[in-house]
Amino acid sequence: MAVEPARGLPAGEADGRRTEADVLVVGAGPAGAAAAYHLARHGVDVILADKASFPREKVCGDGLTPRGVRAIQGMGVDPTEAGFVRVDGLRVYGPTVVLDLPWPKLERLPDFGVVRTRHDLDHLLVQRAVKAGATLWERAEAVAPLVDDGWVVGASVRREDGEAETVRARYVLAADGAASRFAGKAGVRRDPTRPLGVAARRYYRSPRPQGTYFESWFDLWENGVILPGYGWIFPVGDGILNVGAGLLNTTSHFKEVSPRRMLDVFLRTLPEEWGMVEANAEGELLSGPLPMGMNRRPLALPGLLLLGDAGGVVNPFTGEGIAYAIESAEVAAELVHDALASDRPGLAHSYPIELRRRYGRYFTVGRAFARAIGNATFMRLSVLYGFPRERLMRFALRMLANLTDGRDGDLDDRVMDWIVRIAPER
Numbered sequence: 074m075a076v077e078p079a080r081g082l083p084a085g086e087a088d089g090r091r092t093e094a095d096v097l098v099v100g101a102g103p104a105g106a107a108a109a110y111h112l113a114r115h116g117v118d119v120i121l122a123d124k125a126s127f128p129r130e131k132v133c134g135d136g137l138t139p140r141g142v143r144a145i146q147g148m149g150v151d152p153t154e155a156g157f158v159r160v161d162g163l164r165v166y167g168p169t170v171v172l173d174l175p176w177p178k179l180e181r182l183p184d185f186g187v188v189r190t191r192h193d194l195d196h197l198l199v200q201r202a203v204k205a206g207a208t209l210w211e212r213a214e215a216v217a218p219l220v221d222d223g224w225v226v227g228a229s230v231r232r233e234d235g236e237a238e239t240v241r242a243r244y245v246l247a248a249d250g251a252a253s254r255f256a257g258k259a260g261v262r263r264d265p266t267r268p269l270g271v272a273a274r275r276y277y278r279s280p281r282p283q284g285t286y287f288e289s290w291f292d293l294w295e296n297g298v299i300l301p302g303y304g305w306i307f308p309v310g311d312g313i314l315n316v317g318a319g320l321l322n323t324t325s326h327f328k329e330v331s332p333r334r335m336l337d338v339f340l341r342t343l344p345e346e347w348g349m350v351e352a353n354a355e356g357e358l359l360s361g362p363l364p365m366g367m368n369r370r371p372l373a374l375p376g377l378l379l380l381g382d383a384g385g386v387v388n389p390f391t392g393e394g395i396a397y398a399i400e401s402a403e404v405a406a407e408l409v410h411d412a413l414a415s416d417r418p419g420l421a422h423s424y425p426i427e428l429r430r431r432y433g434r435y436f437t438v439g440r441a442f443a444r445a446i447g448n449a450t451f452m453r454l455s456v457l458y459g460f461p462r463e464r465l466m467r468f469a470l471r472m473l474a475n476l477t478d479g480r481d482g483d484l485d486d487r488v489m490d491w492i493v494r495i496a497p498e499r
């Protein structure tokens with residue numbers, strides 16, 4: 074459905090030097106591309122601006138759980154086509170066991186995950202947005218929001234290293250990633266009581282045959298002390314592995330242990346014959362933050378909504394963010410479209426309420442979990458006594474990766490209610 078043009082705004086030019094749109098999306102990662110895709114499919118006039126040009130690299134584990142697969146399917150991407158590596162579940166390495174946990178079979182979700190480099194995946198998603206009708210601006214950096222009488226009414230955008238120009242829009246969607254400097258300039262802040270992860274990854278060419286599982290290690294030791302983090306290996310295809318490690322700021326050692334050090338320890342833990350050595354490394358080691366559990370406040374200001382990492386919409390159990398970036402973008406796109414079509418701006422501003430309705434309870438449980446595993450004793454006991462119990466671990470996988478059918482009253486539902494009741498919320 075086409076939306077009426079913005080009232081009172083100067084008419085934009087039809088070519089690439091436009092000065093207005095119904096919606097300006099800042100950042101074309103999964104969140105921005107998904108928002109632009111869903112808005113354009115509704116006939117909304119949308120500019121998708123990114124300071125980079127695509128394809129571009131993004132530090133990530135490159136892994137999509139079944140939830141992530143569903144999210145990209147919702148953008149018309151076929152995750153079975155060439156380039157995607159299929160993943161059948163999670164393999165967990167503990168001190169005494171190695172456990173294969175296939176994805177649960179659920180009605181609402183596919184039964185497989187995938188791996189695809191962000192270099193390729195993000196490009197694919199941007200192309201989907203453009204095909205749906207969004208106008209893409211590459212090498213276009215939104216330097217500051219434009220605020221008029223308390224409303225964000227556009228942004229100052231610098232294109233191709235030229236002068237910054239004013240772009241007016243009825244809504245601005247900040248999808249500018251974990252640092253989110255753009256939204257910061259509008260007054261959005263990180264909530265320091267909510268968890269933050271940091272992680273590092275590097276690609277390795279390995280002689281080891283590629284499996285069809287996400288592999289993770291939770292018992293990384295250094296000098297007899299268990300480190301407060303985890304390591305992963307994800308199969309990228311063509312003999313390349315994405316090898317990474319991360320940790321949470323809920324641990325008291327957060328300031329002493331960098332993700333690079335975690336990755337170093339992890340690489341030294343791995344068998345020599347897997348070949349995770351400098352000579353087999355492809356590209357640089359990169360690291361980045363994971364803003365979790367909706368740790369940005371507020372998630373919306375008049376005229377501005379925060380999507381994906383910009384809003385801290387990352388699973389606090391796992392650090393999975395791609396699925397949540399796309400899901401939050403879809404919610405925002407629906408609300409903004411409804412607000413534009415019915416000329417009821419209040420609809421768009423119910424976005425934080427809608428996100429809390431969807432994720433509030435789950436993220437509350439996730440934050441409690443993040444605080445608990447920041448405690449070295451809890452972590453050690455979980456690894457020692459939890460890992461050998463397969464049924465418990467299958468349940469843990471469903472909870473951690475948010476893979477449930479969401480039925481009221483089932484076991485997952487009851488356990489989450491119980492944890493929310495006993496978890497002191499911060």
Ligand SMILES: Cc1cc2nc3c(=O)[nH]c(=O)nc-3n(C[C@H](O)[C@H](O)[C@H](O)COP(=O)(O)OP(=O)(O)OC[C@H]3O[C@@H](n4cnc5c(N)ncnc54)[C@H](O)[C@@H]3O)c2cc1C
Nearest residue numbers: 100102103104124133134136215250272361381382394395
């Ligand atoms: C080491 C690491 C490993 C991870 N592994 C996984 C994983 O395996 N699976 C998973 O699901 N999640 C993973 N995540 C999280 C995931 O990467 C993020 O949650 C996801 O990228 C969020 O998408 P986004 O669109 O919100 O932000 P981004 O993907 O960061 O995209 C933001 C975009 O905004 C652009 N931009 C920024 N500022 C501006 C500006 N001012 N103007 C214009 N453009 C701007 C950037 O160029 C970028 O393209 C990992 C994160 C890290 C750090």
